[in-house]
Amino acid sequence: xxxxxxxxxxxxxxxxxxxxxxxxxxxxxxxxxxxxxxxxxxxxxxxxxxxxxxxxxxxxxxxxxxxxxxxxxxxxxxxxxxxxxxxxxxxxxxxxxxxxxxxxxxxxxxxxxxxxxxxxxxxxxxxxxxxxxxxxxxxxxxxxxxxxxxxxxxxxxxxxxxxxxxxxxxxxxxxxxxxxxxxxxxxxxxxxxxxxxxxxxxxxxxxxxxxxxxxxxxxxxxxxxxxxxxxxxxxxxxxxxxxxxxxxxxxxx
Numbered sequence: 366x367x368x369x370x371x372x373x374x375x376x377x378x379x380x381x382x383x384x385x386x387x388x389x390x391x392x393x394x395x396x397x398x399x400x401x402x403x404x405x406x407x408x409x410x411x412x413x414x415x416x417x418x419x420x421x422x423x424x425x426x427x428x429x430x431x432x433x434x435x436x437x438x439x440x441x442x443x444x445x446x447x448x449x450x451x452x453x454x455x456x457x458x459x460x461x462x463x464x465x466x467x468x469x470x471x472x473x474x475x476x477x478x479x480x481x482x483x484x485x486x487x488x489x490x491x492x493x494x495x496x497x498x499x500x501x502x503x504x505x506x507x508x509x510x511x512x513x514x515x516x517x518x519x520x521x522x523x524x525x526x527x528x529x530x531x532x533x534x535x536x537x538x539x540x541x542x543x544x545x546x547x548x549x550x551x552x553x554x555x556x557x558x559x560x561x562x563x564x565x566x567x568x569x570x571x572x573x574x575x576x577x578x579x580x581x582x583x584x585x586x587x588x589x590x591x592x593x594x595x596x597x598x599x600x601x602x603x604x605x606x607x608x609x610x611x612x613x614x615x616x617x618x
Contacts, residue, residue, distance in 0.1 A: 370527055370557070370558030370560060371408065371411055371467070371468070371560045372471055372472075372481075372560045373408055373430070373434070374463045374464070374468075375406060375408060375462070375463040376401060376405065376426070376460060377401055377405035377460070377461045378393075378398060378456070378459055379402075379460075379461050380459075382459040383459050387455060392422065392455060395421075395422040396421075396422070396581075396582065396584065397426065397581040397586045398426070408562070408577065409588070410576055411555035411559065412551050412555040412576040413563070413576065413579060414563050414570065414571045414573070414577070414578045414579065415579050416565060416578060416589075416596055417580060421582055423564035424534070425456055427531055427532075427562065428456075428485075428533070429453075429454060429456035430460065430462065430531060431457075431483040432457030432460070433461070434472065434481070434531075435472065435479075436481060436482075436483040436529075438453070438454065438457065440483050441482070441483060443479040443528060443529070471529075479528070480526045480528025481528035481529040482519075482524060483530075483533075484516075484520075484532045486534045486535060486537035502522065503523070512538035513538045513539050516539060517539075517543060517547075520535075520546075521550070526559070528559055529559075529560050530559060530560065532562075532563040533564045534564060535570070536567040544567060544569040545569070548570060548573050551573050552573055552574060555576070568591070568600045571594065571596070571597070578590065580594060
């Protein structure tokens with residue numbers, strides 16, 4: 366992959382903007398958030414995966430990136446909000462995005478020309494009930510599709526131009542084959558001037574060729590390879606021998 370189409374080059378927390386009373390509270394106690402307050406997280410490729418266990422901060426960070434960039438925190442396309450007048454999340458208020466030249470041009474341009482989308486698995490179908498069939502969206506009624514089929518309609522309709530695309534656990538509704546289709550789409554986006562940042566538990570998605578992988582955990586965050594991920598190791602060992610992997614869990618107390 367090349368990085369000529371990137372819009373955000375780094376993500377950092379600005380400690381000086383955190384209220385003194387909030388310093389020792391969530392989300393600033395999450396190790397990856399504390400690490401971003403000490404040193405910015407560089408985004409090195411057009412496709413980036415945030416990988417980690419539950420509670421590692423993936424969704425919190427991806428939502429804050431959306432807010433900092435101007436996307437609706439509940440999900441949706443760039444250039445429009447959906448009556449979301451609630452204040453930003455605590456992290457969204459203090460997160461600083463370093464924009465590339467293309468990112469600054471896109472972010473400060475006319476709203477109609479802003480391209481991007483934030484897909485949150487947990488809110489996607491509530492949003493779809495509101496916007497399906499409207500100008501600028503997909504014509505299909507997603508109530509007539511399975512969750513996985515609905516996700517693919519959104520991907521293929523909205524993730525098709527240079528812009529910033531954020532996803533929070535998109536694999537939640539996808540089969541193995543549908544995950545492969547999403548990998549092909551993300552790879553194509555990265556090759557054609559778009560940027561994707563995806564929070565995921567899926568070793569399938571994280572294997573997207575040329576992607577930058579950031580592993581979140583008790584250590585904070587670190588750039589990793591697919592083969593070096595704890596996630597990949599767990600899946601590899603489990604699929605090789607499920608019985609041995611599960612034996613201790615299933616033994617009577």
